[in-house]
Amino acid sequence: MTTLKIENVCKQYGKLETVRGVSLQIEAGERVALLGHNGAGKTTLMRMILGLTPITSGVISIKGATPGSRSARSSIGFLPESVAFHGALTGREQLQHFARLKSATTLRADDLLDRVGLSDAADRKIRTYSKGMRQRIGLAQALLGHPKLALLDEPTSGLDPVSRHEFYDIVEELSAAGTAVLLSSHALTELETRTDRIAIMSKGKLLADNSLAALRQTARLPIHVNVTTSEADADRIATELGGERVNGRSVILTCQQDHKVAMLGQITALGAAIKDVDVTPAGLEDLYRYYSNVGEGA
Amino acid sequence: MSIFAITRLELLIARRNMWVATSVILMALFTIVLTLAGGAPTGSLGVDPLTVAVTSITTLSVYLIPLIGLLLSFDAIAGEAERGTLALNLTYPMSRGEILVGKFIAHLCVLGVAIAVGLGLTAVLTIWQYGIADMSFQPLLKLFFTSLALGAAFLGIGYLVSSLVRQAGVASGIVIIIWLICVVLYDLGLLGALVADDGGTFTKDIFPWLLVANPADAFRLFNMSDVSVSELASGVGVAGGASGATGQLLSLLLWPIMALFLAWIAFRRVEP
Numbered sequence: 001m002t003t004l005k006i007e008n009v010c011k012q013y014g015k016l017e018t019v020r021g022v023s024l025q026i027e028a029g030e031r032v033a034l035l036g037h038n039g040a041g042k043t044t045l046m047r048m049i050l051g052l053t054p055i056t057s058g059v060i061s062i063k064g065a066t067p068g069s070r071s072a073r074s075s076i077g078f079l080p081e082s083v084a085f086h087g088a089l090t091g092r093e094q095l096q097h098f099a100r101l102k103s104a105t106t107l108r109a110d111d112l113l114d115r116v117g118l119s120d121a122a123d124r125k126i127r128t129y130s131k132g133m134r135q136r137i138g139l140a141q142a143l144l145g146h147p148k149l150a151l152l153d154e155p156t157s158g159l160d161p162v163s164r165h166e167f168y169d170i171v172e173e174l175s176a177a178g179t180a181v182l183l184s185s186h187a188l189t190e191l192e193t194r195t196d197r198i199a200i201m202s203k204g205k206l207l208a209d210n211s212l213a214a215l216r217q218t219a220r221l222p223i224h225v226n227v228t229t230s231e232a233d234a235d236r237i238a239t240e241l242g243g244e245r246v247n248g249r250s251v252i253l254t255c256q257q258d259h260k261v262a263m264l265g266q267i268t269a270l271g272a273a274i275k276d277v278d279v280t281p282a283g284l285e286d287l288y289r290y291y292s293n294v295g296e297g298a
Numbered sequence: 299m300s301i302f303a304i305t306r307l308e309l310l311i312a313r314r315n316m317w318v319a320t321s322v323i324l325m326a327l328f329t330i331v332l333t334l335a336g337g338a339p340t341g342s343l344g345v346d347p348l349t350v351a352v353t354s355i356t357t358l359s360v361y362l363i364p365l366i367g368l369l370l371s372f373d374a375i376a377g378e379a380e381r382g383t384l385a386l387n388l389t390y391p392m393s394r395g396e397i398l399v400g401k402f403i404a405h406l407c408v409l410g411v412a413i414a415v416g417l418g419l420t421a422v423l424t425i426w427q428y429g430i431a432d433m434s435f436q437p438l439l440k441l442f443f444t445s446l447a448l449g450a451a452f453l454g455i456g457y458l459v460s461s462l463v464r465q466a467g468v469a470s471g472i473v474i475i476i477w478l479i480c481v482v483l484y485d486l487g488l489l490g491a492l493v494a495d496d497g498g499t500f501t502k503d504i505f506p507w508l509l510v511a512n513p514a515d516a517f518r519l520f521n522m523s524d525v526s527v528s529e530l531a532s533g534v535g536v537a538g539g540a541s542g543a544t545g546q547l548l549s550l551l552l553w554p555i556m557a558l559f560l561a562w563i564a565f566r567r568v569e570p
Contacts, residue, residue, distance in 0.1 A: 076389065101390040
């Protein structure tokens with residue numbers, strides 16, 4: 001059974017439509033990244049999945065259960081954006097409390113504290129924690145009770161690069177254990193290798209929902225080739241290859257994916273004049289900009 | 299299960315935030331002072347020393363217990379909404395009713411401990427001063443349970459306010475106003491109306507019911523129903539016999555239920 005099924009969901013606050021006709025499915029073990037500007041409707045979509053806010057129209061089902069029902073809530077792990085806890089409690093007390101609510105053992109809570117690297121700080125008051133440490137407690141509570149669906153809203157904000165890496169390791173473990181993961185993020189680069197699918201939202205609409213490779217193919221964004229040469233040869237090579245000379249000894253070329261090999265052949269044929277070649281495919285950032293603009297009709 | 303998990307956590311928070319200590323110290327201090335000071339006029343009046351103590355403690359409790367109840371409860375929902383912990387809590391598999399009841403049990407325990415310590419000290423001090431002979435502890439038990447009911451009513455009112463506003467600061471302001479109205483202004487208003495009415499239908503038919511409709515007055519009347527004692531009490535206490543002990547008890551029992559129910563209705567409408 002599909003873990004999360006969203007069908008033509010809309011959300012209206014008065015006259016303002018924040019989510020417009022979104023359909024999305026996530027299977028067990030799939031990792032889907034939800035991208036979008038602030039106010040694109042990502043958080044509202046998550047709140048509807050959680051049953052925190054009513055759906056104006058459309059249907060959401062979590063393993064067949066309606067959002068907000070006890071069985072739906074039992075099978076979701078949620079990490080809210082800028083997660084907060086009562087400062088007077090210690091990390092361990094807070095997590096053990098959540099474990100009781102999710103019918104998990106307190107032993108599991110202690111294991112998870114280890115897993116997110118908080119075992120040393122577990123018995124300190126949460127008010128002494130850094131933002132990153134609170135985020136780790138937030139992640140740990142989302143992992144309690146073996147969720148079928150993990151909803152992670154901006155999970156890596158406030159984490160340093162090493163912590164981010166560890167975070168995605170945990171997400172990988174989760175999905176390997178069969179949890180469907182939906183996470184929203186602004187940090188685009190790290191999503192490239194760490195998710196199975198990318199969904200892009202803008203102004204309440206879902207504009208794209210596919211693997212990164214497929215999105216690249218549809219967008220047909222050019223590949224950038226950076227050729228390093230000597231200062232003397234730069235101008236000659238720029239005209240020969242049809243590129244643009246930048247900062248003295250580099251030439252930037254752009255081409256489509258299907259011309260890439262031919263172009264590289266052309267470059268290597270120039271022999272010793274070429275010092276180095278860098279090939280950069282369209283990054284997620286370019287893709288994101290492309291799809292956002294398509295949606296806005298620009 | 300969820301209810302007790304919440305109760306457990308709230309008790310922990312109440313202990314950490316010094317709410318338990320504050321309530322207990324408040325109650326203990328005031329009851330000690332009143333019990334010791336209350337002993338002075340006993341000789342001339344010839345009433346049971348414990349009854350005198352109970353009377354002065356009742357007068358004090360009318361002010362103090364609603365205040366403690368409201369202070370314990372105003373933050374319950376609005377504070378969590380403000381801190382941002384409410385949304386996460388509401389995604390856990392438990393109903394809002396369970397959350398409310400869990401918090402209520404914890405706060406009632408805090409109140410119960412504070413009242414028990416206060417009244418326990420009264421009993422000990424009275425025995426120490428006058429010996430245990432021919433002393434009846436029934437008024438003390440009555441006072442304990444009705445204090446708890448009074449506190450429960452104001453806990454419920456606090457949750458209601460906390461669910462209706464979004465900021466804990468606003469909630470605290472509103473509960474202070476409610477406290478002022480219930481324990482001070484309400485009685486003043488009734489007195490004013492009595493004077494203006496000058497023994498008419500208001501005094502005979504409406505006033506007694508209005509008096510017990512306020513849980514604070516119901517509590518005062520119930521614990522000072524003894525005629526010999528009512529002379530010690532000031533203000534409107536004397537005038538309220540009409541509705542009888544049943545009416546007073548009913549008011550004290552219905553208020554917590556009604557307030558909690560309304561709080562639950564309001565809490566269900568909260569969108570975090």
